[in-house]
Amino acid sequence: MDFSALNKSSAKSFNDQKATIKKLMQGRAVTCPICKQNIRLFLPQQSANPGARCDKGCTDIALDFA
Ligand SMILES: [Zn+2]
Numbered sequence: 001m002d003f004s005a006l007n008k009s010s011a012k013s014f015n016d017q018k019a020t021i022k023k024l025m026q027g028r029a030v031t032c033p034i035c036k037q038n039i040r041l042f043l044p045q046q047s048a049n050p051g052a053r054c055d056k057g058c059t060d061i062a063l064d065f066a
Helices: 011-025
Strands: 040-042 051-053 060-062
Touching: 011 040, 011 051, 011 060
Parallel strands: none
Antiparallel strands: 040 051, 051 060
């Protein structure tokens, strides 16, 4: 799948995205602010496209700062 066209992250929300990833890594549940579904964490060992995404794809955070 190609997620590159989805949800380009803005610098403004970068800290929010970082906080979301941190919560997910701590095992806490985070819901997508748009579709209210749980955001799932994909680790580099599990996915060729690691990051945090909801099922609908409106939240799509690349895991590029870990
Ligand atoms: Zn969503």
